[in-house]
Structure formats: structure tokens, C-alpha cells
Amino acid sequence: MPSSHSTPTLQDVARKAGVSTATVSRCLNSPERVVAETRTRVMEAVEQLGYTPNFGARVMAAKRTFTIGAIVPTMENAIFARGLQAFQEELHARGYTLLVSSTAYDARVEKEQIKALVARGADGLLLIGYDRDPALYSYLAQQGVPAIVTWAYARHDARAAIGFDNRGAMAQLAGAVIAQGHRRIAMISAHQRGNDRAADRVAGVRDALRSQGLAEDSLQVIETAYGIETGEVAMTTLMRARVPPTAVMCGNDVLAAGALCAAADLGLNVPGDVSVTGFDDIELARIVTPALTTVHVPHREMGRKAAQALIAMVEGAPQEPPTELTTSVQIRASLGPAPGI
Amino acid sequence: MPSSHSTPTLQDVARKAGVSTATVSRCLNSPERVVAETRTRVMEAVEQLGYTPNFGARVMAAKRTFTIGAIVPTMENAIFARGLQAFQEELHARGYTLLVSSTAYDARVEKEQIKALVARGADGLLLIGYDRDPALYSYLAQQGVPAIVTWAYARHDARAAIGFDNRGAMAQLAGAVIAQGHRRIAMISAHQRGNDRAADRVAGVRDALRSQGLAEDSLQVIETAYGIETGEVAMTTLMRARVPPTAVMCGNDVLAAGALCAAADLGLNVPGDVSVTGFDDIELARIVTPALTTVHVPHREMGRKAAQALIAMVEGAPQEPPTELTTSVQIRASLGPAPGI
DNA sequence: TCGGCAAATGCAAGCGCTTACATCAGTGTT
């Protein structure tokens, strides 16, 4: 008799349906192996008892959790939100559940979270960017947990990845800025240490300067945490200099939104007095005034494909080579000709 | 001998340290019950083997997962992001891991996700709002999984909750709008069905109209999905009417941002031609032009307290009564006097 | 009619861990 107080178990269902636990288990996991009549009886028992399989037991017996972990730097702004949403949708469609945790851009926290997720039996992991302690990669390999790198793409790295060329995309955007006659260009970047995307974006701007025959060390870079307020502060510093830049390229749209606010506060006209650009093309970019010139990233596509690739790896498919997604420069009102041109 | 290929188990550690599995388990879970010397030996073995406890086994034996689930309507925009981030931070500090999933505002998906999280052994659940199939609440009760309702607060409901009075807050904001002389007020709301927050906000506006002796059925309400674009569409519809409203109150900041975009596209001046308000006071509200008048919600505080309360419940504390957090009306440039006043 | 085969189901051995209880070795008491 099912004990009336604790949650029902396979046993209880089996007893109620008058079959063995094995049959119940099969009904739940490979219904085609059970005759229709029995199956109906079992399913009714399941229904009546309100039975839910015990996850721990199932995991232990089956060695699979159907859980995928994602470790992102932050959930607070929208940078990762859309891609993650698409990732989860695809996962959900394939019967997997997503576990998200965030690191606040702290490598130590990231390490903890990775271990926590692996300990919790994540079948696979979504990681942002490449740059982390190599020991973590060996740890994952040792534990047999596949991982996929996203939001970045490195041709030379064999690791599974779905991303885009941060450096090339930023170089292209910088090319557009330079083409507008800007020569005094500054950049507001996230901290580059441990953040390859940020570092690549700075490098991209340098690439563009160089290829135009401009002095690349003339590029002034302010590093700061991601955030609207930090973007405001950085922009204010920049524009109060003796010779302020005529274009400020930001490491992402959030910083750029902050820069725009600061410009407004300082009474500067954008793009009349100074041009501002972002990166990511999140919704924010369209809403701010003036609308932001930025790099469009196919976040949803990235999330979806990452899910597909990761599931394939989890299910034992041979690891695919990294995939590069194409980005495009979105020219909007925040970029104009350099003043005096 | 530890099999060289599979991951090490408690057994392996015990063997290596020359103790029983019970002792190893105790070292890991209640170190003070083991003599220092033994403990050191065990910890060394753990270290050398790179042992990580098997989550499933642990869960099954201990009946606890130290995992909390959160089910939010969406991760795509920032409405829930900040609160969730705070929730996770507090959880993490207390040794719990957060599992997030989203429902796309679909009650069926929510049901699935709740079951999935319970099946995955979530010790407790964070839910948004009250409005859902009562069967779900009984299911949770039967499964013994405590849940806390957030982003809403209902005095009359005994359910554990940490939230704010959506209706009262919106009424207060509407009061401010009316005080500016607005009489033709329209509202852009999320779909109210299954979304008590949205419904309460509409009701709040009606309350305010009534208490000012205005005809509450004169309030025109457009329901739409949450999103910037949907906000734009709704605003366009509203402003193209023969007698357009002089103030448009939006169910949240995202819709309001869309409304502001639409106003700009239509060549309307805000607040000269029409005032716009939001709700939530997410970062967006400060960035848009003009800055948004909205209701400030203490998201981080809510997230933090929700974590504390939920953990207390999970750990067996008697259920606390619902907690109400205070909101405040944030007046910014998007609200001005009604035209012609 | 009966042997043989396949399909359906049952049996029971784990999966790796926690924990109640048993055991054992010291310590202090009388």
C-alpha cells in the first residue's frame, strides 16, 4: 500500500497497476516495449497517484540528467539574455532542462559554478568565450562533460565553439568610423583580462587603425566594468580631456548607452560633437537617442545552434569543428562625420 | 583499486585513505565529527583522486539537492533580471544553486517547467505572481516543495510571498498623471489573463480614476505581448485615433520604451503632445529620451529577501506571512501637464 | 498435438551515497 504521507514511488505505481517496477519503468522510458493494455493501466496508476520519478534515483541508475548548464558572466543586462533564451528554447524542445548561473565576470566564481554544475550532473556546459584556466578544460575532459564555447570564435582553436569574430567585426565597424573622417578615436572597453571578447574588440579597432595607416597607439582605451553607469563615468572622463576624441567606440551596447547619457549630460550633441558606437545590437541600441551604430550579432541563431551542437556532443556525436557566424555593421544615427569635415 | 577509467567514488577514496566510506562521508559533510588526523588523510586522498561526490547518489541518500528553481515568464528583457541576479547571489552565498527556466508567458509551459524542476529535485521554487492553476499549488504541497510568490503581494492570500502592491503602486502613479491634468488616459498592458500583475496594474489605474471622480470606463486599454515592438504598435494605434489620449500609461518599462519610440516616429513630442509612463524602473527607464516616469520597484531587495525566506522554508522554518515591499513613483521627464493646460 | 520462437513481463543486482546502529578503545569513577 502506498504510504499515504510520502511521495509515491515506482513501487507504489507497480503495486497499484499490478505489474513489476521494471514494467512501470519501461512504460515511462520506452513505451513501445510494453503492450498497450498494460501501458494504459500503468499510466492510469501514475496519474492517480500523481507519481513523479525521483530525479536522483533516475540519474544514478541511468547516468544521465538531461540537464545542460550555462555559465554566463551576468544575467543583469540583456547581452546574453536573447541568446540564452533561444538556447533554452531549443533545449526544451529536445527534452533538456537548462540550468543557468552567473559569475559576475569573476574567474573564481566561474570555476566554482562550473564545478557546481558538473557536480549536479550537467550533461553538458555552455561557456562564454575561451579565456579561462586550462585546468578547467582538463577537468571537464576528465569528467567527460562536453562544453561548447560561444560568443567567440577562434579559427586556430579546435575546441567546440559557435561564435563570431569579435576582432574582425570590430575592425569593420572601426573602418566605418574612420571612413567618416574620425582620427581621434577613443574606446571604452570592459576589462580585457580574462575576457577574450573584450580584448579582441580592442584589437579589432587597432587592426583597423593600422590598416588605414594610422598610429594605433594613439587609441585611448578606458577599461571599466560593464554597466550603464560605468559607461557614463568613462565617457565623462574622456570628453573632459584637453583634446577629446571625436568618436568613442564602446565594447558593448550597454557601455555605449551610458556614453550617450553622459554626452547628453555634458550638453554634447551626438553625432555632431562626438560619435558613439556599441557592439551586440541588443534592443537598447534601437531605443536610445540617437539610435546606436553597432555590430549586429545573431544572438538567437547562436543560441539555437549552440544547443544543437551541444546536444549532439552530449549524445556522443563526434565533435564538430568550431562554427563562425557572420555579424554585420548596423549604421544608425549615433555615427556621423568627424566635426569640421 | 580505483578503476582508472571511471570517475572515483567514495569507495575509492575510502580505500586509499584506509578508512570506511562512512568516515569519508562524514569528513565531507560534518568534518567536526572526525578526528583531525584522519580527516587530513582523507582529504589528501580526495585531492589526489580528484574526487567529486556523485550528485544523484547524494541526493538520493540525503533527500536534499540544495537546488532552488526559479520560473520566470521571460529572461529576454531586464524586468526580472536584476531581481533574479540578487536572488541567485543570496542563494549562492548560502550554498544553494539556482536553476532558471522561462515560460514565455505561457501557462502550459509554466506547468511543464514546474514539474520539470520538481522532478529535478528542486528543494524550493520561486514563482512570479499568484495567478496559476490551483492544481499546481496542490501538486507542490503534495510533493512537499515549498514555493514563494514574488513580484506580487496580496494581503488576503496566506501563501508565502515577497512582493509589492502592483495595484496600489499603479494607482499612485495614475494619481500623479491625473494631477497633471490628464483626462484622456490610455493604457498599454500585457495580457491580463493569467497575469495578476498586469491585471492589478490596470485595476490600479481604474481605482485612481474612480477616486478622482472620473469615469473609469473611459480608460482605453490595449492588451499586447510584452516587447518593445509590440509597445510601438500599440502606441501607434492609440495615437492615430480620432481623439488620441494625452497620457499613455504602460504596464511596464519595456512597453513604455516602445511607446516612446513610436511617439518619436510619429513626430510627437513627449511630454508636450503626450505623456508616457512605465512600471518597474529598470535601467532602460533612465536611458530613453525623455527619461521615463515610472514606478520604482526594489528588485534587488525582493530577490534577496525571497532567497532568505525560501531557504528558511526549505530548511523547515514555519511559513512566514507574505511580505510587502514599498515602491515609489519616479517622476521623470516623460510626464508633463496635459496639453492645453 | 507439440516443440520452438518471439514478445511481454518479472527478477534482482547494482548505481554511490548517507546514516542509524554497533563496535571499539580510551578515560575517569568508585
Place this chain on the structure above:
DNA sequence: AACACTGATGTAAGCGCTTGCATTTGCCGA
């Protein structure tokens, strides 16, 4: 010196499920 007691550790019984293998059942052809 015998005893009770305490603290450290070991023993072993599950936790609820999956799954390889054994058993049963029903049907076919000979």
C-alpha cells in the same frame, strides 16, 4: 580493578530507479 561513559570509526541497510537476464505466455509451423 571493574564499570560506565564518551568519542571515533566501522557495518550495512536502504534511497528509487534502470536494465541484463530469466521466465512466462501465446502463437506458429510441422
